[in-house]
Amino acid sequence: MEELKDKAFALVGINSDQTPEVAKQAVAANNLNWRSFQNKPAGQEHAISDHWFIQGWPTIVVLDPDMTIRYRGHDGAEAIKVAKERLALVQ
């Protein structure tokens, strides 16, 4: 992932922890430097993961610059491969 830094690339999370505090502890402990949506902020009826029919964690979705879906699944290595291929195409 390091090598993708500064390119036309963004890592965005959707965090499913019980509270943002739990998530922030994980962010601090593991040096996670990406921005995350709260999956289901307090007071919100539906979780983002429900809208997206997410059935297992982690799930990764890779999007083109025009938000076209290029990968969806649980295989991190495969997702990185697809992301690199898409990056090579747009640059």
Next chain:
Amino acid sequence: MKRTKSWLAAVMFLLPLGAQKPAPAEDAKTRLKSLQAEQKQIIADWQAKAREAAKAQERAAEGGKKSIPAMAMQPDFTQLRGKYLAAAKQHPGEAAVPFLLPALGISITPAQRKEVFELLLNEHIDSSQLNQLGQALPTLDRAVSEDYAKEAFAKIEQHGQNPVLLGWLAFARHEKTLRSEPATSKAFLDAKAAAADAIAKSEDMLLQRQFDALVAVQEKFGIGLVAPEISGVDLDGVAFELSDYKGKVVFLDFWGDW
């Protein structure tokens, strides 16, 4: 976890029944309860051992030792499985099914699974308790073999009486296509139409949900489709949107620290 006294169950099992014949229905229930208790105990013992092994591993790591005790990957249910099968024989008809279903659940090898599946399909296909078998159909090709899955599916279809089994059968047959083909392809549309009817008739909520989710994933989130907007807040409560990242390749990670 509550500890059941397994020796008590064993003693009760060994007690001579005497000349008096017990009421069969009550006897089957009692037997099932005692086997379920035994299963719980086996799991509890195995978990305790696993915790021990983890501790031993920690100690070995601290002490720089390399040898750690061997640990079974799963509890040993061999004997218990035999007891469930024996009890199924002793209690024929509908009363056998509650013993066969857990025997299937704790079967490990493909041959063991096939043995129990065959008993259920050949002798109890009319039982309403067989509804529970439906969930096993989509993975039967991996749990036993592709050939056996075909054979079992044909049996269920030929009999054609249990709507729940037929619903799961339709799902099992079309799942692969629904998962892999683009939502606009003919293959996908045909599979969706073929499965939808049988699944609706099954009135099985779990099955319906799985099917709906599978179809929705391909129709709304399939490869080549445009992702819907996400408007939300970050961990600090600050609002942002997925479309803020338009123009970049986005690696969207549904994650959690559990």
